[in-house]
Amino acid sequence: MIIGGACVAASTGQTLDVVSPIDGQTIADLPNASEEDVHAAVAASRSAFDNGVWARMAPAARKRVLLTWADLIEKHALELAVLGVRDNGTELSMALKAEPMSAANTIRYYAEAIDKIYGEIAPTDPSTLALIHKEPVGVVGAIVPWNFPLMITAWKIAPALAVGNSVVLKPSEVASLSVLRIVALALEAGLPEGVLNVVTGEGPIVGRALATSMDVDALVFTGSGRVGRKLMEYAAQSNLKRVFLELGGKSPHIVFDDTQDLDQAAQSVVAGIFRNSGQVCIAGSRLLVQDSIHDAFVDKIVALTQEMRVGDPLDMNTQIGAVSSAEHLERVLATLEGVESIETGGKPMLQETGGSYMQPTIVTDMSADDPLVRDEVFGPVLTVSRFTDEADAVTQANNNELGLASGVWTSNLGRAHRMISGLRAGVVHVNTYGGADNTVPLGGFKQSGNGHDKSLHAIDKFINKKTAWIKL
Numbered sequence: 001m002i003i004g005g006a007c008v009a010a011s012t013g014q015t016l017d018v019v020s021p022i023d024g025q026t027i028a029d030l031p032n033a034s035e036e037d038v039h040a041a042v043a044a045s046r047s048a049f050d051n052g053v054w055a056r057m058a059p060a061a062r063k064r065v066l067l068t069w070a071d072l073i074e075k076h077a078l079e080l081a082v083l084g085v086r087d088n089g090t091e092l093s094m095a096l097k098a099e100p101m102s103a104a105n106t107i108r109y110y111a112e113a114i115d116k117i118y119g120e121i122a123p124t125d126p127s128t129l130a131l132i133h134k135e136p137v138g139v140v141g142a143i144v145p146w147n148f149p150l151m152i153t154a155w156k157i158a159p160a161l162a163v164g165n166s167v168v169l170k171p172s173e174v175a176s177l178s179v180l181r182i183v184a185l186a187l188e189a190g191l192p193e194g195v196l197n198v199v200t201g202e203g204p205i206v207g208r209a210l211a212t213s214m215d216v217d218a219l220v221f222t223g224s225g226r227v228g229r230k231l232m233e234y235a236a237q238s239n240l241k242r243v244f245l246e247l248g249g250k251s252p253h254i255v256f257d258d259t260q261d262l263d264q265a266a267q268s269v270v271a272g273i274f275r276n277s278g279q280v281c282i283a284g285s286r287l288l289v290q291d292s293i294h295d296a297f298v299d300k301i302v303a304l305t306q307e308m309r310v311g312d313p314l315d316m317n318t319q320i321g322a323v324s325s326a327e328h329l330e331r332v333l334a335t336l337e338g339v340e341s342i343e344t345g346g347k348p349m350l351q352e353t354g355g356s357y358m359q360p361t362i363v364t365d366m367s368a369d370d371p372l373v374r375d376e377v378f379g380p381v382l383t384v385s386r387f388t389d390e391a392d393a394v395t396q397a398n399n400n401e402l403g404l405a406s407g408v409w410t411s412n413l414g415r416a417h418r419m420i421s422g423l424r425a426g427v428v429h430v431n432t433y434g435g436a437d438n439t440v441p442l443g444g445f446k447q448s449g450n451g452h453d454k455s456l457h458a459i460d461k462f463i464n465k466k467t468a469w470i471k472l
Contacts, residue, residue: 002183030176032200038206041168042141049195059114062114066158068190069185071189072185073103076100084150085321090279090321102151119134127471127472128470128471131467132465137463141170142167143231144156144171144222145222150179163459163463169197170198176200203227250285251286255409259293266301273382277324278360285376286383286385298343332378335377345380363381401447402448403446403448405444407428408430
């Protein structure tokens, strides 16, 4: 782990095996931190924040450190991508862009924003000067998942660091290796010791200790709703720290019969669910197809799915890599028990490798209330349902407790805008799926969470607004 700028083992000496989903082999071990280790990391962050070594550094100087860090990440991109792929099974062809390169670009984005964030002067009576200062909140706890550890880590910590906070980072025990490496690169770039600390270990211990700490001022998390609820409970039981949650989705992907290019739509649907073995928060896992084209469109996506290459994620020709772990593969397969309407897939594969691989799966004719349609599977499973008209599509799409993302295919501009208005989701893609960059926010509606990652809006999570009321 990295605490106070030093590489340290767990205080108990305990470790966790790192098992690669590529072949089931143990490739490393991680410190399995205790509450004592978390407290040490929080103390290091608090000390760094209070002494102002980073928080009171000139914004232009903080910018230079972050830009140097981004350059180092880009320089080591292949190393970082391979390290992450061996850890979590994402196909390398995707990981190179989605992990180190994405993280570098995110850090650059917030580095460039640092010296462009101004305070305000309120329009008060001329006898009073009212100033609104923007200050860092203090110590931020960040808990990140295993599916895109570098990309999501950057979303969480880059804006927090940019405005002067200190951070304690807890990566997933399933995907910590690349995160540890970029934190080491941050120190190499000149980030002061103690400003960014990383603690590895089990969520019920490390995550709980972070969330209950009286010295953590804000907590950001991407993961399951079950854990998100626990974190809010812990915040209430401790210091009422602000908590921002991104809790996944069950995103509808809607195809109308007036879609200009159904082949393009089919390719987008398949990529939108099966990249990274479906282990993507915004994955378009619920396909809704208008009645008149349903059967023909299902034939298209089944054919495309059966052509996809599943295999070793370190092979650049692989289109679908490994499921993150043997345990997660079992959970995904369990969701298909008793399901009869599987058009393709539904079984484990490449078992002779020792790795965790699954056939990409398409299921049709399921009830809207079936758990497979209702709940996030977080695996390579697509459900397909029919709809009759625009109103029916909106009703079915919104019939879910989650609301992170969605997609609409239509050639009717008026319909596209009506769907954007009608869908209860934080992101609505039109005639594409999955496209975005750092200029736009990502956040969900309903039980998909609160707060936003990406864009300048993400900075709001990490600042306090202080009013100075001055009588002239």
